[in-house]
Amino acid sequence: MAANAEITEAAEITKALQRATKDFNLCPNRVWAVARSLPGREKNLPFLIPPTEKNKSMVGHEGHKQCTFDFCEYSRLDFTSVVQRHESCTEDPCERLQGLFPSAILEKAAIDGSPTAWKLDGGSMIQPLQRFMAISHVWSDGTGTGAWADGEVNKCLYSFFKGIAKQFQCEGIWWDTISIPKGKLARSRAINKIQDNYEDARITLVHDCFLRNWEWVDAETACFAIIMSPWFSRGWTLLELAKSPKVKVMFKGALIKDLDEDILAKAEGSSGRHRIATKAIVNLRNKRITNVNDLLTVLGPRHTSWHRDIAIISGLLVGVEIGQVSTQQDIYQRILTQIAKVSHGNLFYNSATMSKCFSWCSANLLDLPLASSESALRVQKNGExxxxxxxxxxxxxxxxxxxxxxxxxxxxxxxxxxxxxxxxxxxxxxxxxxxxxxxxxxxxxxxxxxxxxxxxxxxxxxxxxxxxxxxxxxxxxxxxxxxxxxxxxxxxxxxxxxxxxxxxxxxxxxxxxxxxxxxxxxxxxxxxxxxxxxxxxxxxxxGITTQPEVKEKEKEKEGQLRLSTANVDGGEKGDPNVKNQYRWTALHRAIWRGHDEEAQGLIKSGKVNKTIQDKFGQQAIHLAAERGNERVVNLLLQGQDVDPDVRCQHDGQTALHRAAWGGSEAVVKLLLRAKAEPNIQDSMGWTSLHWAAQYNHEAIAKHLLKDGADPDIQCKDKKTALYIAVDRGSASVVELLLEGKADFNIQCKNNKTALDIAAEGNYTSVAQLVLLWAAKVGHEALVKVLVEKDANVESKCSRYSRTPLSWASSNGHEAIVKLLVEKDANVESKDSRYGRTPLLWASSNGHEAIVKLLVEKYANVESKDSRYGRTPLLWAAGNGHKAVVKLLVEKGANVNVKDGSGWTILQVTAKKGHLDVVDRLLIAQADVNAAAAKDN
Known part of the structure; x- marks a missing residue:
């Protein structure tokens, strides 16, 4: 029996790999590497790879025809000189940006230990604490330096990234293409701080053309797309995912989703495939390397253009310095002494060893095998x-x-x-x-x-x-x-x-x-x-290249940007409330950089002042809410010293504003339970609901509305949350706001209303949604504007696939029905819940004039719904609508038809006591015997 089970399991694994490579055109090496990196290893494949018929539109990999399960040919190509891509060029030929990103300024910033993110104008560096966006990208997509000179990038490409940075209220961009200097010393310093850029960034944007060709469907398909993407298999992604507190992923149509809130958080209670794919990503998020096994697990399936990059990534991930001339072994030896733990099983390998006291370790750390036992051996400072x-x-x-x-x-x-x-x-x-x-x-x-x-x-x-x-x-x-x-x-x-x-x-x-x-x-x-x-x-x-000594002056300058070890250690050796020149304490820094355990430890110690403000007037609760750290926010709210409604002096925002901006549903709920006020306006006049509308955070908007958020509050530009949602194309939030009775006719500063913006039709999904809503509630003027703008009259609502004509017919909006049928709306469309046509809805609810309109447009009077098998006449008679019955009979409707249970019209009508309708049916010669026969 055990042998048969093994054979069956092996067959399923083989089929899954064939399905991935032949049916979906995925790289076998990438599929195999992802599966092997998870608990259960290749046994995950049958659950991970979806059935062929369910994913016919899946995006495949290009250039992987020669790849095998243990070798990716494509990853061995050198993509460092790939020509830069063009992004929605408005000029032909596209210009190269010249004269921006001066190398001298970049070199000085790197050597001084200052931020190397550029202000959006490309002329100078941002200052510490200024918000910036970091870019995590794939060089094979043409987002690297290409063949251009230093500081030269395609204007359209930079403008594209700049626009996204502005969208997320970032004042600068860190992009290795323009943020890593060429000089040896400066480059070495910049690389040693590369992880800081991802930790300090307000957001990290993931740009991968494979993902940008992937249509967003739901969190499950997005998860699978991410783990199959070239971006996920590259070495630097490991560092960037581990260090970035806030990651945004771009999909087809420049749709941007939050990795944690929109994708990973949706795995609970989902399919096995979703949970497996989520696990592969979560394994890299906030990954703390505590032993050699951790390092081998995350680095094993990664690719880089340069082999030494893996050693550099490993060192940065663990937190060791990378010298200008450090060899691969130098770096690995520092890693081993930093981790200070290995397993017995790690030492059983078959390759060349390092020298001297490290002779027990393979020359390439990645040649060490994964061990099943715990890390019980201790690595000493000298390598023993x-x-x-x-x-x-x-x-x-x-x-x-x-x-x-x-x-x-x-x-x-x-x-x-x-x-x-x-x-x-x-x-x-x-x-x-x-x-x-x-x-x-x-x-x-x-x-x-x-x-x-x-x-x-x-x-x-x-x-x-x-x-x-x-x-x-x-x-x-x-x-x-x-x-x-x-x-x-x-x-x-x-x-x-x-x-x-x-x-x-x-x-x-x-x-x-x-x-x-x-x-x-x-x-x-x-x-x-x-x-x-x-x-x-x-x-x-x-045997180890020592680091060049840092001058005292440079140490002092670095100390201004970093807090002392004693400070970060939670005050055991010093005062945890010590502030640097930007008024950040250890708590500010730990929260912003995603060092959750340190932040929680500081708060629990009882030694920190939780209300200290930095140079921008931000308290710890503002930073924790923006980062979406529910546990830290919860700890901060305990006691009487932290006010959930305290406003940041710089932008007037509360913690609720920041949580709504960041899309953290859990933190929003927590703050609302703490009685946070949802209608406070920031310096731009925006409420938390405005921010939820801006980024289409549907669940957050729902919580805010439930807790009393006013959808009609206007900001300084007189925009309401509804105006912003329509303008941004946030369809799901538009629907919520409409259901919450938001006013469509409030004028903004430019004299336009949300109705005007919807009528412009810049977002098809929003225009369709508004048309559905207007037809449902009877907003004739809005329907007229939208149909005149050629809005799709066959658009369907997401829940039950009902069309505007279906809603208008059901709810008795005669004028709107007339507008829609004149635009040739389909009178035979059926919803997905009951399978009713507009005529069935109108007949059931007794809307005589609408029934007449639909019949005149040749609506089928004998159509039956899919749930009960009833015709328009049967519905009208059963609900006692005599006038509709008379109209349908006159139009030739069958008076002896039976429903799906075998009941005749007479029987249904008599049972409900509509005697006047029974008389009308008898006049129309309804078969009394047929009805009586059913009773027997």
């Missing part, structure tokens, strides 16, 4: 790795059981030589393992007093697995230090005999004993945590 191992003598496992398949020839030769020198080498086995399939071969030092130091030789595998008894383990658990033996003083006798002498006759150490033997460098026996290095630290430091 220390932890518990089981110690086995070499002769305990016969040579014939060693497996050399796929072992590199040079590594195999080194290991074979070591195995011949049994007196000076031992095997290290993962603790707790009895059936051994692999081990490390290490050389032990001959310098022995009470402990022994080891040097990594390589890993070996065994077949069949070796079932060792307790007697085979020289030490069941021992503290082992693996480093570098060069320069150690030798003593007489074999190293193994020294270990035996040290250990005495007691060969097995019980794992429950408090004092485990220690195998380490020379010196007295020490407990864990009391280690002092026994290897030459100078040797390690010689």
């Amino acid at each position: 790795v220390v932890g518990t191992w089981s110690v086995v003598k070499l002769d305990r496992i016969p040579d014939r059981h060693y497996i050399w398949t796929d072992t590199h020839p040079l590594i195999r030769a080194t290991l074979r030589l070591a195995l011949m020198d049994k007196d000076n080498h031992i095997l290290l086995v993962e603790p707790g393992v009895i059936s051994v399939t692999r081990a490390l071969v290490v050389k032990i030092s001959k310098k022995v007093v009470r402990e022994v130091s080891c040097q990594f030789v390589g890993s070996v595998k065994f077949h069949p697995q070796q079932k060792l008894s307790e007697a085979d383990f020289f030490h069941r658990e021992a503290e082992v230090r693996i480093g570098h033996l060069e320069g150690m003083v030798e003593v007489e006798g074999g190293a193994w005999s020294q270990v035996k002498t040290w250990s005495g006759d007691k060969r097995v150490t019980n794992s429950n004993q408090l004092n485990r033997p220690s195998i380490s460098g020379a010196g007295e026996s020490r407990q864990v945590g009391q280690w002092k290095t026994d290897f030459k630290s100078q040797e390690w430091t010689e």
